[in-house]
Every structure is written in C-alpha cells, then in structure tokens.
Amino acid sequence: MKPTDRDGAVRRLLGPAEQELSCDECFEHLDRYVELELAGTDADAHVPGLRAHLAGCPACREEHDSLLALVTTDQPKP
Amino acid sequence: MTELGTASVRLVGQPLQAAVLPETGRLDPESRVWLHGLRGRDEDTIARLHALLLRAARFEVARRKPLLPHVRGGDLDDLAEQAADDALVSVLRRLDDFRGASRFTTWAYKFALYEAAVKLRKRAWQGREVPLEPEGWSLLSSAELAPEAEAEQTELMTALQSTVENVLTPHQRRVLVALAVNGVPIDVLAERLGTNRGALYKTLHDARRKLRRELTAQGFELPEER
Secondary structure, X not given: XXXXXXXXXXXXXXXXXXXXXXXHHHHHHHHHHHHHHHOOOOHHHHOOOHHXXXXXXXXXXXXXXXXXXXXXXXXXXX | OOOOOXXXXXXXXXXXXXXXXXXXXXXXXXXXXXXXXXHOOOHHHHHHHHHHHHHHHHHHHHHHHHHOOOOOHHHHHHHHHHHHHHHHHHHHHOHHHOOOOOOHHHHHHHHHHHHHHHHXXXXXXXXXXXXXXXXXXXXXXXXXXXXXXXXXXXXXXXXXXXXXXXXXXXXXXXXXXXHHHOOOOHHHHHHHHOOOHHHHHHHHHHHHHHHHHHHHHOXXXXXXXX
C-alpha cells in the first residue's frame, strides 16, 4: 500500500475532526447548501457541520455531488 | 422517503443548538406556484413534478451507469421510474417541510437523487456478501520496507488497528470495518443489519470519536480534514 493510500485509509477510519451534522440534517439542508455554493457564497459558514459531514459520509457526499451537478445543468448559460 | 425524517438542528453527538438557521418565508414566485398546485393536488402539477423527479432519477442513473456494467439498461430504466415514484410520495408527504430555503425544484430533486442513489447502491451489492470482518486489515498493515518518512505513519496504522480491536464495542467495530475498511455502502449495510443510514452513521461517528480520543491520548498527531 502506498503512503497516499494509507493516508486515505486513516482518514476514512478517523473521519472528520470537526463537529458534523447527521445524515438526516445533511439531507435537510443539502438543497440550500448547494444553492449557496452555486451562488459563490460561503456555504460552510451558513450551514456549519455540513461540509465536515460530507467529508465523513461517502453516501451523502455522492448525493451532494449529484445535486450540485444536476442543479448546475439548470443554470442559464452565460 | 422512509429513512430520513425531519431533523432537528443538531450536530452529531452534541446537544441541541442553533447551529443552522434556515431561511424561511421568502418563496420565489416559481416555488410559490409549485406549492399552490401541489397543495391543491392539481393533477397537471403532480404530473409535472413526477417528470421533474424522473429527470433527476435518470440523471443519477446515468452518472452511476459505468459502475454497473452488469445491470441491463431496462432494469436501470425501471429503477429510475421506481425512484421517481417513491420520491413523489416523499415530496407530497413532506410539502410542509419546504420553507423556501432553496428553490422548490432543488428541494424536490434531492428526494429523487436520494431514492435513485440508494436503489443503485443496493442493486450493485445484490447477491454479494457484506464483509463485516476486518479482511482489509492486511492492506492497512501491509507495511512496505518503509523509508524513515513512513515510519511514523506505520506506527499510527499499527496503533489504529490495535485501538479498533481493543477499544471499540463489537458493534462499533463491525460497522467501522464494514464502512471504512471494506467499503460497504452505508445503505447496503443498513439493509443487511435491519437499521437505517442515520443510526449507522451515529455508530460510525461514535467509533471514530473513540479512536481519535484514544490515539490522541497516546500522543499521535491525527490528520485534519481541512
């Protein structure tokens, strides 16, 4: 195992160091968080704990990434 | 949606606090139209919502399709339809939860994406054994002939493995190993253990906190996410 692989393994085992939202709370605030991100606003400041949760929960991270990508397709082209 | 209920604002493992202040009462005109039609159970509005949810579910299926080469296209179409149907039920049931913190369509999308993602994860693991034992430990501890720069990390890995085996409860160990070592999707593990994502994540979170506390007490500097 390469050191970088082990870095990832350690992070997956230990999870985020900061306080984080639960999966339910992440789902509840995900739509607002994504729109704040797309607006270029500091989403982490508005929804504390959500970014940390995404770092620790691969399932919620995937759903966040999908919502961000989907809503992006709805944005008017510049 | 059956697993994700209305949540209070609370960080995992922390007492209730006003950590998040959702914005309310500022509906954009389009969202207002959606709500009006859906609250009145207008058939055209419901049909438009279903079409929106189906588009989202198909979007999710398309993103994950490369990871499911063994699943027939027709099965994936059915899965997207089912996800849209289930999402429609959830959205209609939870209309009162929509406070206008985002556009209505963004709020609705997340239900379809969630339903599709969960179904796709379960489909990918259908018929597969879910490993609950630490078969991945050999990977974690397979120290190469490490240069000096790796020595500290190898020491951390050894301490980590020992802490997992000796400090966590058997349930915490099984959940941590399945999710964080063996890469079992949380929805798949939840289904096999007869629980839900939220409960499993709480177990994972508590196990991780225990590990961090124990390793910090042993003098290790642990990685931060930022």
